[in-house]
Amino acid sequence: MKSEVALLQYSDASLKPPLSPLFIHNDPSSNIEDHPSLSNLNITQQQEQVQQFLKDDWLPITESRNGNAYYAAFHILNSNIGFQLLMLPPAFLTLGWAWASVCLLSAFVWQLYTIFLLVKLHESVPGIRHSRYLFLAITAFGKRLGKVATLFPVIYLSGGTCVMLIITGGGTMKLLFNTLCENKFNAHSLSGAQWFLVFTCVAILIAQLPNLNSMAAISFIGAVTAISYCTLFWTLSVKKGKASGLSYTTSLSKDHSAVAKITDILNAIGTIVLAFRGHNVLLEIQGTLPSNLKETSKETMRRGVTISYILIAMCIFPLAIIGFWAYGNQIHGGLLTAFPLFHRHQITKFSMGAIYVLIIIHCLSSYQVYAMLVFDNLEIKYTSIKNKRCPRLMRTCFRVLFGGLTLFIAVTFPFLPSLSTLLGGMTLVPITYAYPCFMWLAINKPCAKGVVWWFNFALGCLGLLLAALLVVAAVRTLAITGLKANFFKP
Template sequence: MGNEDEYLKSEIVLLQYSDASFKSPLSPLFIQNDPSVNITEQQQDEEFPRDDWLPITESRNGNAYYATFHILNSNIGIQALMLPAAFLTLGWLWASVCLLSAFVWQLYTIFLLIRLHESVPGIRHSRYLFLAINAFGKRLGKVSTLFPVMYLSGGTCVMLIITGGGTMKLLFNTLCDNNFNAHSLSGAQWFLVFTCVAILIAQLPNLNSMAAISFIGSVTAITYCTLFWTLSVKKGKVTGVSYTTSLSKDHSFVANITDILNAIGIIMLTFRGHNVLLEIQGTLPSNLKETSKEAMCRGVTISYTLIAMCIFPIAIIGFWAYGNQIHGGLLTAFPLFHRHEVTKFSMGAMYVLIIIHCLSSYQVYAMPVFDNLEIKYTSIKNKRCPRLMRTCFRILFGGLTLFIAVTFPFLPSLSALLGGMTLVPITYAYPCFMWLAINKPRAKGVVLWFNVALGCLGMLLAALLVAAAVRTLATRGLKANFFEP
C-alpha cells in the first residue's frame, strides 16, 4: 500500500502542470501556466481542464508494447511503396545514401522529442503543438506549428479516406471482374463506406483503448509491405528492366534538379508520425523513479527495427524487380505486371490488408483533433465532455474529412507540396530548434551547432521541396477533378 501511495504522489507531481492545463490554441482565450506560480489542485480543478478528461491523456496505463503498436500503425504507410520510384531518379548509390540519411535523421529527432516530453520538471508535454508554443513562445509557436500539426492530423485522415476508399473499389473490381451483373459503387460512395466504418471504430474513448486496433493495423502494414517485396523476389525481374537513371541530358538543368528534389521528397515524406509521437508518449505512466521516456525509447527501438525491415527491402528489391518500369510505385507496378500470375484471392488479400491498415491508422491521426475539440469544450464548460458530445465531435470530424475527400479527390497529387510545407519541418527541423530553445546548450558547443545546422538544413529542404513541387505542378498540370473521385 505504501508503494502505491508513493507512486500516486509522484504521478500527481508530474501532472500538476501538464500541457492539458493550457486552453485550446484554437481559442483566443489561450492561457499558459507559469510553473513558478504555486497553483493548488483545487484551483486547477476550477480553472483548467484536467488530463483525465481528455482522450489522449484520459488513460495513462500504457506500456512500451502499446507505444510500439501505435508507432508502427502511424509510421508505416502506403507512401513506402513509392520508394522504388525515388531510386529510378537518384540511382542505386545516391538513393541508398538519401534513404539511410533520412532514416537516421528522423530517428534522431524522435529521440529529441521523447526527451522534450518531460524536459521541464513538473510538466508533461503530451501534445506537439503545446511543446512548440512552450519552446517558441505563444505567437511564433502557433504561427509555425498550428497549420502543419492540424493538417498532418486532419489532412492525413483525408488521404486515408481517399486511399482506403479507392482500395475498396479496387478490391471489388478484382473480385468481381468476371461478374457482369456486379455494379461497383461510385468513388464517393466507397469513400462514404470507408468513413462510416472509421467513425464507428473511433467511438472508442481514448488512445490507450485503441491499442488493439493499432496492433491490428501494425500487423497488416508489416504484412502487406512484406508481401509486396517477397512476391516481387519470387516473380523475379520483369522483362526489359533497366536501371538507368531517369535523369537525361536532353532535359534542362532546372528540370533535372526538380526531378532530384522530387525524388528526395519521396524519401523524406516516407517517414511520418512525429506529430502524434508526443500524444503516444502521453498515454504512458510516469513517476519520479521512472519517467515515460524509458518505456517510449523501448517502443521506438522495437518499432523502428521493424520499420527498417519493411522499408529498406521495399525500396531496394522494388527497384531491382521493376527498374525503369516502376512509375507509380509498387501498388501500381505489381498488379500491372503480375495480375495474371497472382490469384484473385492473393490480390484481394493484399487490398484487404491495406484497407484495414488505413482504417486503423485513421484512429491515431484523428485522436489529436478529437483531443483539441474536447480541450476547447472543457476549457469553456470546466467539466468532462459528455459521451453524447464526444460522439457528435467524432461524427462531425468524420463528415468534414469525408466532404474534403470527395471535394478534393486529387489531394494525393498535392502531397509533395503539402508535405514540404508541413511534414518536413515538423519531422526534420522543429525538434532541433525546440531542443535548443528549451535546453539552451552551452554556447559555441558542438551539440548546439549540430542542431542549428540540422534544423536549418531541414527548413532549407522544405523550401526546396515546395519549390520543386510547384514547378512540377506548373509544367505537368493538375487534374482537378472536384467532386468526381
C-alpha cells in the same frame, strides 16, 4: 504508485483556451502538502489549481495513462508505416541505386534522431509533461511564434492524413471489388464517392472508442497488417522474379535542362523524405504512458521507439531496394500499381485480394490514431468553455462531424495525393526534420556555439532549407505538368 506531481512554478491558466497546454496529470489521491506550489495557496486557490490540473483526465489523449512500451510500439508502427512507402521504388529510378540508398539511409537516421529529441523534450523538466506537439512548440518558441510555426502543419498532418487515408482506403476497396468480381458487376458497382463513404462509415464506427490507450488493439491490428502487406510486396516480387527487359539507368534525361534535372531530383528526394511520418503524434503517444519523478516515461518510450523502428527498417529498406530491383525503369505509379500490372497472370485473385484487404484494414486503423488528435483538440475547446468533461453524446457528435468533414474534403479534392510533395514540404518536413532541433535548443539551452549547439542548429536550418526546396520543386512541376483537378469526381 503516485503519478506526476503538479507543476511547481507554472500555471497553464495563463494561456487562453483552446490552446491552453494541459501539461500536468495530477493524482487526486496525492496530498496537497506534497506540492509546494499548492501548499502556499489558500483553500479556494488550491481547489482551482487542482481542478485545472485534473482537466487532463477529461481528454482522449491523456484520459488513460496506463500504456506501456508495447502499446507505444503498436501506435508508432500503425501511424508511421503507410501507403507512402509504396512510392519509394520510383524515387530510386530517378536517383539511381547509390544516391537513392544514401538519401534513404540519411532520412531514416535524421528523423530517428529527431524522434529521440522529442522523447527527451516530453519531460525535459521534472513534473512537466508536454503531451501535444503544438504545446511543446508554444513552450519552446513562445505563444505567438509557436502557433504560427506549427498550428497549420499539425492540423494538416492530423486531418489531412485522415483525408488521404479515406482516398487510399476507399480507392483500394474499389480495386478489391473489381479484382474479386472480375468486372462482372460493373453496372452495379459503387462509384468512387460511395466507396469513400463506406470507408468513412467503418472508420467512424471504430472511432467511438474513448481514448488512445483503448485503441491499442486496433493499432496492433494496423501494425500487423502494415508489416504484412509490405513484406508480401517484396517477398512476392522476389519469388516471381524480375520483369523482362529491365534497365536500372536513371530516368534523368540528358536532353533535359539543368533546372529540370534538379527539379526531378528534388521531387525524388521529397518522395524519400516524406516516406517517414508520425512525429506529430509521437508526444501524444508518449502522453499515454505512466510517469512520476522517479520513473519518467522516457525509458518506456525509448523502448517502444526502438522496437517499432527495427520493424519499420525491416519494411522500408527491402521494399524500396527489392521493388526497384524487380521492376526497374518499368515501374510507374508505385508498387500498388506496378505489382498487379506485372503479375496479373502469376498472382491469384485470392492473393491480390488479400493484399488489398490488408491495406484497407491498415488505413482504417491508422485513421484512428490521427483522428484522435483532432478529437482531443475539439474536446479541449469544449472543456475550456464549459469547464466540465465532454458528455458521451457530444463526444460522439464531434467524431461523426469530423468523419463527415473529412469525407467531404476527400470527395471534393480526390486529387490531393498529387499535391503530397507540395503539402508535405510545407508541413511534414519542418515538423519532422527541423522544429525538434530548434525546440531542443530553446528548451535545453546547451552551451552556446558549442559542438552540440551548432549540430542541432545546422540540422534545423537544413530541414527548413529542404522544406523550401521541395515546395519550389513541387510548384514548378505542377506549373509544367498541370493539375488534374477532378473536383467531386473521385
